[in-house]
Amino acid sequence: MPISRLLYTSSARLEPGPQTIDKQLCRLAGEAALLNEEAGITGVLVYVEEQFIQVLEGESAVVEEVFERICCDFRHAQIKLIDLIPVRQRMFARWHMARLCEGADPESMLDDDLKNIRYLLGVNARAAVERMYETLISYEDIDS
Amino acid sequence: MRIIGCIVEDHNLWFVLIAAIMCVAGSMVSATLFRRTMAEEGPAWVHWCFLSAVTAGAATWATHFIAMLGYQTTAPVSLDGVLTVISALIAAGGIGLGLVLASSTSARIAVLGGGATIGFAISAMHYVGMFAYRVDGIVSWDWRYVLASLAIAMVCAGSAIHLLRDQDNGYRVWQAGMLLALAIIGLHFSGMAAFSVTAMAGYSQNGDSDAFAALAAAIGMVALLIVGTGISTYLVERKASSDGENRIAHIAMHDALTNLANRRQFTEALAGECNAIDSGGQPFALMMVDLDRFKPINDTLGHPAGDLVLQRIANRLKLAARSGDIVARIGGDEFAIIAFGVTGVATAAEIAERVVEVLSRPMVIDGNVVEISGSVGVALAPDHGTEPDALVQHADIALYSAKHHGKQTYRVFEPQLMEVIQRQRSLEAALRRASMRDEFRIVYQPVFCSAKGEITGAEALLRWTCPEHGEISPTEFIPIAEELGLVARIGADVLRKACKDAASWPAHIDLAVNVSPVQLLDPRLPQTVAQALADSGLSPSRLELEITETALLNNDEAALRTLTQIRDLGVRISLDDFGTGYSSLSYLHRFPISRIKIDKSFVQKLPDDVGSASIVRAIAQLGSSLSMKITAEGIETDSQLSFIKEHGCDEVQGFLTGRPIALADFLVLTGQQAENVEA
Numbered sequence A: 001m002p003i004s005r006l007l008y009t010s011s012a013r014l015e016p017g018p019q020t021i022d023k024q025l026c027r028l029a030g031e032a033a034l035l036n037e038e039a040g041i042t043g044v045l046v047y048v049e050e051q052f053i054q055v056l057e058g059e060s061a062v063v064e065e066v067f068e069r070i071c072c073d074f075r076h077a078q079i080k081l082i083d084l085i086p087v088r089q090r091m092f093a094r095w096h097m098a099r100l101c102e103g104a105d106p107e108s109m110l111d112d113d114l115k116n117i118r119y120l121l122g123v124n125a126r127a128a129v130e131r132m133y134e135t136l137i138s139y140e141d142i143d144s
Numbered sequence B: 001m002r003i004i005g006c007i008v009e010d011h012n013l014w015f016v017l018i019a020a021i022m023c024v025a026g027s028m029v030s031a032t033l034f035r036r037t038m039a040e041e042g043p044a045w046v047h048w049c050f051l052s053a054v055t056a057g058a059a060t061w062a063t064h065f066i067a068m069l070g071y072q073t074t075a076p077v078s079l080d081g082v083l084t085v086i087s088a089l090i091a092a093g094g095i096g097l098g099l100v101l102a103s104s105t106s107a108r109i110a111v112l113g114g115g116a117t118i119g120f121a122i123s124a125m126h127y128v129g130m131f132a133y134r135v136d137g138i139v140s141w142d143w144r145y146v147l148a149s150l151a152i153a154m155v156c157a158g159s160a161i162h163l164l165r166d167q168d169n170g171y172r173v174w175q176a177g178m179l180l181a182l183a184i185i186g187l188h189f190s191g192m193a194a195f196s197v198t199a200m201a202g203y204s205q206n207g208d209s210d211a212f213a214a215l216a217a218a219i220g221m222v223a224l225l226i227v228g229t230g231i232s233t234y235l236v237e238r239k240a241s242s243d244g245e246n247r248i249a250h251i252a253m254h255d256a257l258t259n260l261a262n263r264r265q266f267t268e269a270l271a272g273e274c275n276a277i278d279s280g281g282q283p284f285a286l287m288m289v290d291l292d293r294f295k296p297i298n299d300t301l302g303h304p305a306g307d308l309v310l311q312r313i314a315n316r317l318k319l320a321a322r323s324g325d326i327v328a329r330i331g332g333d334e335f336a337i338i339a340f341g342v343t344g345v346a347t348a349a350e351i352a353e354r355v356v357e358v359l360s361r362p363m364v365i366d367g368n369v370v371e372i373s374g375s376v377g378v379a380l381a382p383d384h385g386t387e388p389d390a391l392v393q394h395a396d397i398a399l400y401s402a403k404h405h406g407k408q409t410y411r412v413f414e415p416q417l418m419e420v421i422q423r424q425r426s427l428e429a430a431l432r433r434a435s436m437r438d439e440f441r442i443v444y445q446p447v448f449c450s451a452k453g454e455i456t457g458a459e460a461l462l463r464w465t466c467p468e469h470g471e472i473s474p475t476e477f478i479p480i481a482e483e484l485g486l487v488a489r490i491g492a493d494v495l496r497k498a499c500k501d502a503a504s505w506p507a508h509i510d511l512a513v514n515v516s517p518v519q520l521l522d523p524r525l526p527q528t529v530a531q532a533l534a535d536s537g538l539s540p541s542r543l544e545l546e547i548t549e550t551a552l553l554n555n556d557e558a559a560l561r562t563l564t565q566i567r568d569l570g571v572r573i574s575l576d577d578f579g580t581g582y583s584s585l586s587y588l589h590r591f592p593i594s595r596i597k598i599d600k601s602f603v604q605k606l607p608d609d610v611g612s613a614s615i616v617r618a619i620a621q622l623g624s625s626l627s628m629k630i631t632a633e634g635i636e637t638d639s640q641l642s643f644i645k646e647h648g649c650d651e652v653q654g655f656l657t658g659r660p661i662a663l664a665d666f667l668v669l670t671g672q673q674a675e676n677v678e679a
C-alpha cells in the first residue's frame, strides 16, 4: 500500500471563547489523534504565530480523505497545501497526532524553533518536516 | 317504520353496534380497495380485484353474521353449514364480478352493471345466509321489504362506484365508503324486517342455540381476519408506493451526482420566496456560485475525477451555508444558494466569504493536487428585486463582476456594476478585434547581472492600448483573453515578434518570454516555439520561457512532456513568481527548470522583513545547490539591490535598474552599453 506524506499550513480561526488557545488545541489534537488512530494516520500538528502546520502520513487514499475532512473545517482558513509526496517510511510513526504548541514551554527555545520551522517551510518543505521531527524528539518529555 | 322497529325491538343493540362498526370499517376498506382496483391495469388489476372481492365479501358477510347474532328470537336456531359457505362464496364472487364490470371504461357498464352486480351480490349473500339460518318456528316473508332491500343495495352500490370513478378526488373514497355501508346496513335491516318468525307453542328452547352462537362468532372472526389482511395488504402496498413516490419526488427535485437541490427545485423555491416577500415574508439573499477553474480538471484528470470534485464541492458548500439554506446545483459547475433571513449586506457577505474561502481550499484526488476556486455574486431580496428573474440577473451581474476582479472573490450587487459590466463587454469586443489586427505592443524590461551591472537580457512584456479605454494592464486583459480563448494566438504572436526583435540584439543578450498556464496546456506549444526560432534565426540558447508554478500544479504529466520537448529544442525554462504558490522541491527536481525568479513580494520587503530576508537567502542557497540561476524581480531600492548582490542572486530586474521600454529605446540602451564596454 503506497504511503503518502502531506504537509499543509493554515491560519487558525479558534474561537476566543472561555477556553484558552492551549486547551482548545489540546482538545483538537486529541480528537484528531483518536480519529487518526482509527484511520491509520500519523503526523504532527504545529501551532505557531496563529498558524497551523500539519503533517499527515498514511495510506494515500486515507490521507486524501482525512485532508478533505480537514478542508471542511472552519476552525482554520487559508489552507495551503505545501507538499504531497510518496514516502517509503513514516517519519512520525510513533504519533497519531503529535502536538507542538507555541508558548507550551516558555523556558525553552521551543518558540524560536517553531518560528524557524515556519520560515523554513516557505523554502524547503522537506527540511522543515525533518526539523519538526527533531524538535518533537527533543521536547517530547515536556509535551507528552 | 318497521325497519327501525326491527332494529330496536328484534335486535340486541350491542351486536348491532359491533356489526355497524364492522360494516363501516369494512366498507371504507372496500371502497379504498375498489378505487385502487379500478385504477389498475394488467396483472396487477387481477390481483387487486381478487383482494378487493375477498375482503369486501368477507366484510359484508361478517357484518351479516354479527348482526344475526344480535337477532333476538324466541325460536330455537341452527345453521346450515353448506349454505353458509355458499353465501360467503356468493359475496366474494359476486363482488368480484361487479368489480370487473366496474373497471370498464364505459360509465354506464361500470355504474349500472358493476354497481348493480355488487348490490345484488350483497343481497344474494344475505338471503342465502338467511336460508342457512334455520329457525324452528313459522317463518314468513314480506316481499315488499325484500324488494326494497334489493333496491337499496343496488342503488347505493351503484352510486358508490360512480363516486369512485373520479380518481382525482380522494374525498370521494369516504363518501363511497359510507354509501357501501349504507347498502349493507340498509339491505340487512330491511331484509330482516321482511322476515318474521313465530315460535311454535310447546317447543322448548333448543340447546343448539349456543352452538350456533359459537359458530357464528368463529365465522365472524375468520371474516375479520380476512378483512384485516386486506387492510394490511393495502397499507403495506401504499407505504411501499409512497416510499417510491417520495423517492421519485426526491429524484425529480435533486441533482443525482451531488444530491443537492436541482435547478427545478431552486426555481420553485426562489419563486416561492419571492411570492412570500410580496406578502410580507422574510428577506433573503440569492448567491450565484461559479467555479473558476473547473473545466481543465475534467480535461486533464478525466470525468470521474471531475465528478468527485463536484461532490466534494457540494459538501463544502453545504457546510459553508447555514443549515436550512438551500444549496442547489443549477448547471455543470454552477451552484446557487438561497440564504434565508438575511437582512443586510453584512450577513450576506459573511456567508459569501465563507463560500469563497472553502472553495479556495485545495483538494487531493488520486494523488493529484486540484486547485480550484469559486466566485460568488450576491443579490438581496427585496433590496435588489422581488422578482425571480431580476434577482437572478442581478446576482449574475455581481458574479460576472467578481469573476473579472481576479476571481476567487465575491461581489454584492450594486447598480454601478452595470457600468462595469458594460466596460467588460466592450473590452471583450475590443480584445477580439485587437487580436485580429495585432494591436499589441511589446516592451522590454532589461535584466542585469547583479555583480557587474551589465545587461544580460530582457523580458518581453505585452502592452495593449485599447482604442476606447486607453492603456489596459495585462493583469486585466490576459484573464479576459484566456476566457475568450485568445491567449494561445496572442502568445504565439508575442513569441514570434520578440524572437525577431531579439535576433537583432547583441549576441550576449538573452530574451525571456512569458508563457501562460493556458498556453502550457496546449500540446502545440513546442511546435510554436520551434517555428518562432526558425523564422527569426534566433539561437535557441538565447531564449528563455517563463512559466509560473500554478501552470505545473494542475497538470503534471502534460506540462512535463511539453516542457521537456521545449528544453530539447535548446530553450531554457524559468520559474516565475517563485515562493507564492506550491513551492516544492519536487517540482524543481522533476521539471527541466534552469532558473528561479524570486517573486517581487519578497524582494520588496527587503531588507528589513526577517521572514522575506530568510526566504530570499534560502532560495539563493537552493539555487546554487541545484545549480539553477536566480533572478530577483521587482528591485526598487538600493538597499534591496545590495542585499540581493550580497546573497548571490545572479541577476536582477526592477524599476531601480530599468523600467520596461520600447524596442528602439532598448536598442539604444544596449548600444550605449556596448560603447561603454568598448571605451
Ligand SMILES: Cc1cc2nc3c(=O)[nH]c(=O)nc-3n(C[C@H](O)[C@H](O)[C@H](O)COP(=O)(O)O)c2cc1C
Pocket: A028, A031, A032, A033, A035, A036, A045, A052, A054, A056, A066, A069, A070, A071, A072, A073, A075, A076, A097
Ligand atoms: C488544524 C486542524 C487539524 C485537524 N487534524 C485532524 C486530523 O489529523 N485527523 C482528523 O481526523 N481530523 C482532524 N481535524 C478535524 C477535522 O477537521 C474534522 O473535524 C474531523 O475529522 C471530524 O470530521 P467529521 O465531522 O466530518 O467526521 C483537524 C482540524 C483542524 C482545525
